Amino acid sequence: MHIALLGRQPELSIAELERVFTKVSWFSPQTALIDTDEAIDIQKLGGSQKIGRVILEVDSTEWRHVSGALVKHYAKIWSVAAGKITLGLSAYDFKLSPRELQKSGLILKSKLKSGGVSLRLVPNQEVALSTATSHHNKLGLSDNKVELLIIRGKNSTIIAESIGAQNITALAARDQGRPRRDAFVGMLPPKLAQIMINLAGPLAADPTQDLAQPRVLDPFCGTGVLLQEAMLMGYDVYGTDLSEKMIRYSRENLNWLQDKYQLTGHWYLHEGDATDTKWQQPIAAVVTETYLGQPFSAPPSSAKLTEVRGNCNHIIGGFLKNLSKQLKPGTPVVLAVPAWKDKSDNFTHLPLTTKIEDYGFKRMTLTTVDADRLMYFRPDQVVARELLLLTVK
Ligand SMILES: C[S@@+](CC[C@H](N)C(=O)[O-])C[C@H]1O[C@@H](n2cnc3c(N)ncnc32)[C@H](O)[C@@H]1O
Structure with a gap:
C-alpha cells in the first residue's frame, strides 16, 4: 500500500492516480491511498507532491499517541542500523508546531544513540518539509535517508516512508x-x-x-x-x-x-x-x-x-x-x-x-x-x- 500527497487540485490528482493504478481511494482531503506494492516513479505523476510506502496505521488522530507509536517502531527497527541515518519528519493535518514535531525526532534520536546508532534530524521550518528540502536532502532515495510522512485521517493516522518528492527544479x-x-x-x-x-x-x-x-x-x-x-x-x-x-x-x-x-x-x-x-x-x-x-x-x-x-x-x-x-x-x-x-x-x-x-x-x-x-x-x-x-x- 502507498499513500500520495496530492497537489493543489486534489480531485485532478486523484483522478490521475486512479487512471494509472485503478485501486485508489481517498484517505483525507489532501491524500489518497494507492493499493499497489509495485515500484512507483513519482517523477512521472504530475499531480502528486510526495508518495510514501505505508508502514504503520495508528488507531488514533492524537499526536501523542502517534508520536509514541512512531518512536517505538523506529527505535526497534533502527537499533541494528548500519551507518548514520538522516531523518526528515513531515506531518499533515495535525495542529502541531515544528518544535513539537522535532521533539519526537529528538526522543527517537536519543533512544538510538544509547544503542550506538546515530541519527541526523533534518530541521523543520514548517511541520511538513517542502518538496525542495526533501529533494535537497535526497530523502527517500536511499535506505538510510528517510522522510516519514505522518498523515492524519478521519479516524486514524498513517505513517509512511517517502519514496520521493516531485522534483520541481527539474x-x-x-x-x-x-x-x-x-x-x-x-x-x-x-x-x-x-x-x-x-x-x-x-x-x-x-x-x-x-x-x-x-x-x-x-x-x-x-x-x-x-x-x-x-x-x-x-x-x-x-x-x-x-x-x-x-x-x-x-x-x-x-x-x-x-x-x-x-x-x-x-x-x-x-x-x-x-x-x-x-x-x-x-x-x-x-x-x-x-x-x-x-x-x-x-x-x-x-x-x-x-x-x-x-x-x-x-x-x-x-x-x-x-x-x-x-x-x-x-x-x-x-x-x-x-x-x-x-x-x-x-x-x-x-x-x-x-x-x-x-x-x-x-x-x-x-x-x-x-x-x-x-x-x-x-x-x-x-x-x-x-x-x-x-x-x-
Ligand atoms: C492553447 S495552444 C496549445 C499550446 C500548447 N499546449 C503548448 O503548450 O504550447 C493552441 C494551439 O492551437 C493551434 N490552433 C488553433 N486553431 C487550430 C486548428 N483549427 N487546428 C490546429 N491547430 C489550431 C494554435 O496555433 C496554437 O498553437
Whole structure:
C-alpha cells in the first residue's frame, strides 16, 4: 500500500492516480491511498507532491499517541542500523508546531544513540518539509535517508516512508530550458501535461505496427509541451498544428529534448487544421490542450464572452467530429478546453461539453471523483481549463 500527497487540485490528482493504478481511494482531503506494492516513479505523476510506502496505521488522530507509536517502531527497527541515518519528519493535518514535531525526532534520536546508532534530524521550518528540502536532502532515495510522512485521517493516522518528492527544479529547468517558448499561444504547465497523459490511462502499442511504443497524438501541439512530456514518459509522439511556426518550434524543442535526455522514442510533426486533417495511424491516445480562445485579464462582457465561446465551440466541435471518425472505438481522448470564470467563481462552459455523445464520444467514469467537471485553474485566471475524459464510441 502507498499513500500520495496530492497537489493543489486534489480531485485532478486523484483522478490521475486512479487512471494509472485503478485501486485508489481517498484517505483525507489532501491524500489518497494507492493499493499497489509495485515500484512507483513519482517523477512521472504530475499531480502528486510526495508518495510514501505505508508502514504503520495508528488507531488514533492524537499526536501523542502517534508520536509514541512512531518512536517505538523506529527505535526497534533502527537499533541494528548500519551507518548514520538522516531523518526528515513531515506531518499533515495535525495542529502541531515544528518544535513539537522535532521533539519526537529528538526522543527517537536519543533512544538510538544509547544503542550506538546515530541519527541526523533534518530541521523543520514548517511541520511538513517542502518538496525542495526533501529533494535537497535526497530523502527517500536511499535506505538510510528517510522522510516519514505522518498523515492524519478521519479516524486514524498513517505513517509512511517517502519514496520521493516531485522534483520541481527539474520540471522548471525543462520548462524554461526549451529553446522555443511562446507566451501568446499560452503554455501548458508540464505538470498538467503529465496529468493529462496519465488520464489517458496505461497505453498499449498497436501490435500490427512495428513502431516500438504506443503513440500519442496532440492535434493542437503549439510549442510541444505535451509532446515533450509524453516522450519523457516513454511514448512515441505525433503533433499537428495549424501554424507552420508552431510546428517549427515543436521540432526545435523535441530535437533539444531528445539530445538532452538521450531519448530513443520517435516523433512526427506536420501542419494541419484539426477540423479537417487526416491523421496517420497508429494512434494509441489523443491528448491535447485545444484552442483556448483569446486570453483575458478580467472577465469579458457578456457579448464578448458569447462571441469567444461560440468561436471556440465551433473549432473544438469541428475537431471532435473530424477526430471521432478516424479513431478506433475505445481510444482514450483527453482534452483541455476553455471555461470562463466570473468574479463570483461561476464557470461558463462550452456548449459541447453537455453534448459529447453527439460528437461520437463517451465520458470515462471514475470512482474517486465526478469525472464530468474536472477543472484546472489558478485563482486569478479568467480562462480556466476544463478537462474532458473521453473515449471514442
Ligand atoms: C492553447 S495552444 C496549445 C499550446 C500548447 N499546449 C503548448 O503548450 O504550447 C493552441 C494551439 O492551437 C493551434 N490552433 C488553433 N486553431 C487550430 C486548428 N483549427 N487546428 C490546429 N491547430 C489550431 C494554435 O496555433 C496554437 O498553437
